[in-house]
Amino acid sequence: MTDTTRIGTDIGGTFTDFVVLDPDTGRITLEKRLTTPDDPSRAVVEGIDLLRAARPGLLERAEVLTHGTTLVINALIERTGGTTALLTTEGFEDVLEIRREVRYDAYDLELEFPRPLVPRRLRYGVRERLHASGRELVPVDADQVRALVDGLAADGVESVAICLLHSYAGGDHEREVARIVRERRPDLWVSLSSEVLPEVREYERTSTTVANAYVQPLLAGYLERLRSALDARGFAGNFYVMQSTGGVIPLEVARTFPVRVVESGPAGGVMAAARIGGHAGIDDLLAFDMGGTTAKVAAVVGGQAALTHDYEVARTAHFRPGSGIPVCTPVLDLLEIGTGGGSIAHVDTLGLIKVGPRSAGSVPGPAAYGRGGDRPTVTDADLVLGYLDPDHFLGGEMPLRADLATAAIAALGEPLGLDAVATAHAIREAAEESMVAAARVHLAEMGLEPSRLPVVAYGGAGPVHAVGLARRLGSPRVLVPPAAGVMSALGLILAPATFETSQTYKVKTDRLDLELMDELFRQMEKSAAQLLPDQEGGHVTYTRWADMRYVGQGFEVSVGLPSGEEWPALSADEVTAQFRSAYESRYRRSYDDVAVETMNLRLRATLSGDEALQLRAPDVTGRPLADALKRHRDVHHPEGTSRCPVYDRALLEPGMVIQGPALIQERETTTVLDTGAMATIADLGVISIDVRGE
Structure with a gap:
């Protein structure tokens, strides 16, 4: 181990994930623990202790520990905050x-x-x-x-x-x-x-x-207890928390502005997906994260994840804007669906099998966990169909009970006259259909066509369902990054430190005072820079934009503006023209006879300096693909049962090609290639899947 390391830890609804990155070599170490709902910090400390046992001196040499947590959004939904x-x-x-x-x-x-x-x-x-x-x-x-x-x-x-x-x-x-x-x-x-x-x-x-x-x-209180537990174990580095925007902030800033971490964990995965896409030369993609409790989809356009300032939590009506509690700080524009590996399958009033939104979580978990759960879940269905290896779940640390999974699945299908395999297929199809339907609506609202977006799949269940999801969306390609099962935790390490701020400046553009705008932006720059970590070894860059609208409208469109060094590169007329162009691009029309006004000025401060952090490409030894073939396993595909090859991902090298049907197994997840899919191992060990098999 080198002198410094970076640690990322992300708490999900079912599992808490850990990644240790050696910045000098790009080598990563992974860990995964069941989440402890009664006290989420307990799973974090348990995982850290396991990593310390395997790598003595880990915390003492950790330069940065970045944390993602669902604590804030859970508190808002479950009403467990303070009086x-x-x-x-x-x-x-x-x-x-x-x-x-x-x-x-x-x-x-x-x-x-x-x-x-x-x-x-x-x-x-x-x-x-x-x-x-x-x-x-x-x-x-x-x-x-x-x-x-x-x-x-x-x-x-x-x-x-x-x-x-x-x-x-x-x-x-x-x-x-x-x-x-x-x-x-x-x-x-x-x-x-x-x-x-x-x-x-x-x-x-x-x-x-x-x-x-x-x-x-x-x-x-949670962050202080966690920091104290880490300090007691020798940690003396910087403690950062992931924001909903995909950037990190110091612990002290997170304590002051906790609403900025409402979507803390999922943001890390989206940022890592954008990084993986950029390495592959893909600027536009769909990030697909399917964990144990939920699935998340987010669009990355032009290499940047889309942001929204109109975010709501605790909606009383699913997918109905206006039915929740507004939390109008910047948030990655992602869609969260109650469909994860632990989502419970049930029969609705029409006699149809549906999945979610209720989840078995980590306690008691899917029936296959053998921890008291007896309701059928997506994970149970994947196990019954042969997509998951009961002896290799979490690298064998947590064996799955196929008999319990089969019993739970069979009990659901019996009243419908279906056997366990047929019921499992129905559960898997229902799960993928619900994710696809929600993703289509989300992308349509953003003006994006899913058939043009490659899918970057991650999360413990993401690679298991990615090819099926891509086929239904019409997407031509799936990328499964290294460490896909813990990618949100990996994204925490790769994310830059950022802070976004805003200031209302409501004025018609024919009366814009560009000098005043610049002064307001500079005040915002000064306050934002003070909330970033120590700037030694890095520099702060600022991005400016304005929320603008036609006079009389209720909502705005964001328009990018020049940086302070270039100000004022645009005249007031040119700012107005940029708004009209952005409006027409989004809504396919503009109104030249209607006045335009600014509403809010927005600024993002980004601490640069970590762009050189890279993952390590797998060694190329020239071994044949046959060396990575570990076994064959019976898999029940919709078109029939086949003896399916199972490959060890750790032994795959760039240039290798695998034709489906096949399974690619790693410690935290399994990539499923159905009939017709073809996978090529690309740079960094990314599994690039052509779902058309061409």
Whole structure:
């Protein structure tokens, strides 16, 4: 082992994954443990201890440990955050329930919305008022605020969200209220909307700030316990947390802005998929991550993963925008589907087999785990069909029970007159159809054609189902990267440190003040740079863009702007023309007779310096493909049963070609090649699969 290493650890719904990367050689070490839902940090520490036992001195030599966690989104969905109070401008205490006054389903007379994270009794009005320009109209009534804060103790409040009217235009009033809160109750966590989301739209800003405050005590305590456990084992490196944008931030910043890690784990996999695609010369692709609990799909276009600022959690209606809690910080635009290896199959009211969204998770897990689960899952179906080796799951560390899987599958199919194999095929088909249907809608909303996008497949179950998914989508190619089963954890190591910030600047483009825009961007650059890790050995680059719209519209289109060194490379007319071009590209039309306005300025600060981190290509020894052939196994394909060759991925070398049907087995996953698929081992050991067999 060299002097330094990097460690990535990602907590999923079923498994917690680990990757150790040696930056000098590109060699990686992998580990996987069942997630411990009662205390997710326990699985992390257990996995680290296993790695330390295999590599003494690992933590002492670790330069960076990056963590991805589902703790924040789980807390928002399961309502396990801290008791939170909201201090808002007097008269605006009910914004969380008034919402946008828009029905996400106009014809549903029993429409349901998520219950607000802060109950009405803990929402307090503060006497103060700002003008929309930021000018003070009514000063903060400090005595009233002190009285409000002193009364919080009786309600057991742990965290306070401060969201005052028009504070996006000026945060002085919020900072004054925060000063009083911290003076009177230094034990409370405090979130300010002028720091969390300094943008117009009162409901979204309030909702996001409340969500930040709600999960802050939970995430902060969790990260502190985890850091203490690592420190006690000799870790002295930098502790980073993956953001929802695919960039990492220091632990201290994650504690301040926990809503930025709401999609922490999945983001790592998407960033790694983009990196793998770039190495293969593919700029546009579909990242497909299928783990034990869910499947995720995300588009990468032009080498960049798409971002969205209109994100919701805890939706009461599946796939219905407006039915959830807005968390309007930047998030990778990915779609999460309740279809994973542990998703439970059932028969619906029409007598059809459906899969998910309920999952067996890690406790009790699929029936095959032998841990008490008796409901049939996708993993059980894959085992019954022969796609999984019961003696090689996790490299043999966790043998699977084929008898229990068969019994669970057979029990589901018996009322339908199906045997275990036929039922398993139906489960697999239902799982893939549900993923494909959701992916098609997601890509169509982005204006993308799935048949033009190669699929990069990863996650423990991703390579098992990738070829079937690609065929149904019409995609011509599948790439299975090295360490596919733990790729989200690998992406944590490869991701750069980034921070995104925003500022409302609402003005018609015929009155744009380019000097003022530049000044606002430079202020944002200064504040963002302070939230990045130590910049020694790297430099910060800034990306600018603006949210723009036609006057009268409700939502915006983002338009890229020149960097500070090039400013002002565009005139106001040219900025307007760029918006019209971007709008037409997205909606296939533009309106030359309608005025245009900017709404928000956005900035991304990226700490460069880790671009040289590379994976290690497998050694080329010239061995024949036959050396990688380990055994044959009966596999039940839809077209019949065959004696299928099983190859050891660790022994495959660039240039080798495998014709399906075949299985390529590794410790964390299995790549399934069906009849007609042809795999070529490419650079870095990537399995490149032509699903047409050409």
